[in-house]
Amino acid sequence: MNEKVDVLIIGSGASGAAAAWSLADSKMRILCLEQGDWVKPTDYPSNGRDWEARLFSDFAINPNRRARETDYPINDANSPIKVVNFNGVGGSTIMYTAHYPRLKPSDFKVRSLDGVADDWPVDYDTLEPFFAENDRMMGVSGLAGDPGYPFHQPPMPPLPLGKSGQRIGKAMNKLGWHWWPSDSTVATVDYEGRGRCINLGHCTPGCAQGAKASTDITYWPAAIRAGVELRTRCRVREITLDEHGMASGAIYYDAKGEEKFQPAELVIVACNGVGTPRLMLASQSGRFPNGIANSTDLVGRNLMFHPYAYTYGYVDEEMDGNHGPTLCLWSQEFYETDAARDFVRGYTFQINRGMGSIVEAISSTAAGRLPFGADHHAVYRRLLNHRLSLSAICEDLPEAHNRVTLDPVLKDPSGIPAPRIDYTLSDNSRKMMAHGIARATEALKAAGATDISTEAPIMNGGWHLLGTARMGTDPERSVVNGWGRCHDVKNLFIVDGSIWVTSGGVNPTSTIQALSLWIADNIKRRAADGTLFD
């Protein structure tokens, strides 16, 4: 048996890393178990000529396609949106696109403001200092003064507008719509040991320059220097309970495939909105036959993704193509609920630069736009680097039937049951996507684009995994309390996107990490004043 630790964190991604770093100053003994490996900067695709090809093999965003030993398969057959992620030190931040908006004040009050879903037990103002601390730790670039947000000052200047940004910016001005340079975790100047962005343009599958903030190069080095231990290739099978109904630790398979038990005083789960319910559902005992801390049957339910409505067109001059960070601007014009529309809540427009030559060719072939035969070359030259696009990130409301369960057949390489996803798009989401497509089409036309097409929802777009162990003050209607502690098991905490009550309409990682820092802060304060297990 391993030596007991004070805090065991499971998962080293966005939220696990933030919690580990924050707790490190408590002098507690902290251990993180991560099923994946460290990824070296030299491993990233943008080092080689096959940089685009590797999006379809070892750096595919879909784990079923990527199929590394360190991945787990996901049965996604019953979902129009497929889960995408990365499993390794840094978690899905290795694979994210670094678009970094915060939730807005209204997102925490959807029941009070709009009469749907539930209010959160925490609000924007409470989280504000943790957003700021997280911005500093991750290193955020952006421009202060966005009228779509409460004031905040990103530590670095914004990403360049480039050709694409200017063209779409002019179009938005013509329409009188809001647009703003995005907050991004791509460093625009040298920042705390990270080199500034040199516009490799292939941010999603890892940044060879280290300009993109994944937590393996932000929180983890600081946490490890402060004494946290991170053990890789350790795949947790279940969280165990002691005779008092408290979490006693976790059983995992180590790098050699040997079963180990890691005892702990306190367990923090940070495996993301699919990995966390999967692990909790697999942690069955006499007391919790349906999974740990699942007396309400809410673990795994209310899965929210953010259906993405992607709309694109082609202009008559060369744009930035794949040069520069993909996501550079946002528009919050349609974010807040508007009673005149036929749906509640709203969406962010994420405005993209272009794509590489291979991805353009594959996408245009699939869409039937790029012909076979002699015309191929002329048509391709009109498409390459001429694409402008916008994605509506639609707020997904919680619905109990959208859920993660354990697949009865499919298993990961260690024999642990794989997650199964059952998800349908709601009527509200469909109407919101249709609105987003119509508005994006207007914006593209105002930018002079033609050949306008859409993909909605983006199929491989299950990158935001939220809601499957929701927060709340009522133990009958939620899994964790207002500061991330399971109602059923008082030394078990969840810090990832599972705890979200509603999804908002923004990329979630900034808020996931701010929440994780806030929960860690609660743990430290309450451990000090003796109220942690009250």
Added chain:
Amino acid sequence: MPATPALTAAEARDLRAFAGTMIPASDRYAAPGADDEAIFSEIERSLGRDREDIGLALGRLSLLAGGAFADLPADRRLTVANELRAEGGAPLTALTRVILLCYYRDDRVMRSLGQEPRSPFPLGHVVEQGDWSLLDPVKKRAPFYRR
């Protein structure tokens, strides 16, 4: 991962003929076809996890061709290739993808597109800052988020 089974001689012939039909050489753009020797060798080496789907697509192609696709006259090849395309499906996607993956990273093709044949790292690229005064009308807007 187990080694990918190589294509049979008949499959390789059809695949090469299909690649050349999909993207023929172009004098106008100084671009090789996807059936060029170097590009085709790269395609054969890159089948990887799509080997099975590609085999299925080639099987379907030869059914549509009523025999070896490579034996069809050039104009008929394009018609049959487009018939396969119209049917769609995962095997077709895998087939066209592997051709595009190898074609659009060939040095000669990159040059014909005016692109440098190199990896993005370490040189990176230049993106212009742009005219930030475009944001002035947005800056004048009053805050519009809800509390």
